Amino acid sequence: MTWRGPHVGPARVLNIAEIAAQEPFIRSVLRGLGVPAVDVGDVLQDVMLGAWASSQAGRYRPDPVREPLDALKRWLFGVCRFHCTHYHERAFRRREVPVDDPWAATDEEHIDPGHVGERIDAAEALMAIAAMPLWAREVLVLAALGHGGTEIADILGIPLGTAGSRLRLARARLACKLRRRRGTSPP
Known part of the structure; x- marks a missing residue:
């Protein structure tokens, strides 16, 4: 085992179409990792872009023993986990307070709701x-x-x-x- 992971296979560069073909898998992983449905599209975009950039940097090193699709899904799962961790730690997520009527939460009575x-x-x-x-x-x-x-x-x-x-x-x-x-x- 090395600092790169359990194996040091040859680096493989993925094109964006190969990553985009795994969109249903990525969506299901994101939902399983606790990303709300309303935010799945945004995090999906981050994951796909991050996976592509990581692949371009030579960080996708599939295990030669595994099936290529299985190796890709395992690697994408790790990318999803990385992005989900950052998604859950973001300040705007920690401080967000869902309110039915945001104008009711203010003390002012005469607010133009639409400004x-x-x-x-x-x-x-x-x-x-x-x-x-x-x-x-x-x-x-x-x-x-x-x-x-x-x-x-x-x-x-x-x-x-x-x-x-x-x-x-x-x-x-x-x-x-x-x-x-x-x-x-x-x-």
Whole structure:
């Protein structure tokens, strides 16, 4: 037995079609490992992508003594177990509290349940951003994620001055587009 497992067979690279053909098996394993039906599709996607990436990295080493399909299913079971463990440990799963009426859980009485006005504003902003050139979308999204000018420059591989200029120009373009959409004149 080695650190890789009970055997050291030759590495075999799987293509995504070989893994996708085992979808019914993976679904049944996920359900058996306690993944709720509503989340099986998401975890299935993680498992399939993880299995493919692991195979590409040379970590699929089937036991030459076993039937190929049996060896594949055993390996996929291990991948499922790995992803299920991480799924059950995620913070959003630990803190999720299912409530029939989420608005009843708040103390405020006069809440707009749909936040319609805020949703319309957000949709307008997203449409305006989507219509902007790629360089502007990149800096706006990175800034919205909380990155500063130096981080934006590092991520995009551009000089700090260029990152600052792009961010300033992108914000000005976005403000102009939003004013036009709302039909207001510039201040």
